[in-house]
Amino acid sequence: MSFVFYLIAALSVAGALAAVLLKNTVHCALALTVAFAGLALMFLELDAQFAGFAQILIYIGAVAILVVFAILLTRGSETPKDGVYSGKPLVGLAVAAGVFAVLGWAVLHSTAALPGAGGTPAAKPQVTVMDIGNALMGRYVLPLEIVALLLTAALIGAVIVAMHEKEGAR
Amino acid sequence: MNPLTGYLLVAALLFAIGLAGALTRRNAILVLIGIELMLNAANLNLIAFWRYGPHPEALTGMMFAIFSIAVAAAEAAVGLGLVIQIHRHTHTTDLDTMNRMKG
Numbered sequence: 147m148s149f150v151f152y153l154i155a156a157l158s159v160a161g162a163l164a165a166v167l168l169k170n171t172v173h174c175a176l177a178l179t180v181a182f183a184g185l186a187l188m189f190l191e192l193d194a195q196f197a198g199f200a201q202i203l204i205y206i207g208a209v210a211i212l213v214v215f216a217i218l219l220t221r222g223s224e225t226p227k228d229g230v231y232s233g234k235p236l237v238g239l240a241v242a243a244g245v246f247a248v249l250g251w252a253v254l255h256s257t258a259a260l261p262g263a264g265g266t267p268a269a270k271p272q273v274t275v276m277d278i279g280n281a282l283m284g285r286y287v288l289p290l291e292i293v294a295l296l297l298t299a300a301l302i303g304a305v306i307v308a309m310h311e312k313e314g315a316r
Numbered sequence: 317m318n319p320l321t322g323y324l325l326v327a328a329l330l331f332a333i334g335l336a337g338a339l340t341r342r343n344a345i346l347v348l349i350g351i352e353l354m355l356n357a358a359n360l361n362l363i364a365f366w367r368y369g370p371h372p373e374a375l376t377g378m379m380f381a382i383f384s385i386a387v388a389a390a391e392a393a394v395g396l397g398l399v400i401q402i403h404r405h406t407h408t409t410d411l412d413t414m415n416r417m418k419g
Contacts, residue, residue, distance in 0.1 A: 158326065
C-alpha cells in the first residue's frame, strides 16, 4: 500500500465524516464535494481514468451543485433548534457500526479468496477510452440506451415534480 | 496488505458513514447526501474489483460503475426535486415531522 493511497483514503473519509457530522447544511454539501474529489482521485489511482473524470464531471460538477441549490431553495442551512439528529441517533449509529463490522470482518477474512492474493501485483490494465467507447457502442449498447431513457424520464419527472403549481390549481 | 483489501476497507468505511448519516440526520437533503455516499462506496468496490480482477480488459466492472454513476445522477435529480416540492407544501425538510403522504 502506497503513501498516496493512505493520503487519498484519509481525504475521502474525512470529507465523508464532515459531510455527515457538520451542523450547517451548506458546509455538509461542501464537505461532500471533498469526499467526491477524494473518490475521483482513488479511481485515478486505480487506473480507471474514464471513471475518475466521469466522477469529477457528474458528482462534483452536477450532483454537488444540485445539492447546494436544493439547500438554498429550502432554506435548509438554518440549524434547527432541536438538534440536527433524529429521535434515536444511537440506534442508527449502532446499525451503521454493525454493518461496518460485518463488512470489515468479511473483507479481512476472505483475503485468500480475493484476486491478487498470491502476492503478484496485478498488471496495469491496458484499457483506453477508445476501448470503453467501443464496448459502450457494441456489447453494452442496450444498457446504454436504457440508461439514456432513464435519464430522460428522470429529467422530465424531476421538472414536473418540482414545477410551480399555478395559483388556484391547489 | 493486499492492495485490494485496502480499497475494500475504505469502501466499507464510506458505506458505513453514509448509512449512519442516512439513518441519523433529520434534514431530508442530508439523508440524500448519505445515500450518495453509499452509492459512491459501491462504485469504489466495482472499480477496485475491475482493477485487480482476472480480466480487466473485459471492462465489466468499469461498465457497472459508469451505469451506476448515471443511475445515481438520475436518483439525485428526482430526490432533490421531491424535497423541494415537499418543502413548498409543508415549509420544512425535517423528516421527523413528515408523517403523512397526503398533501
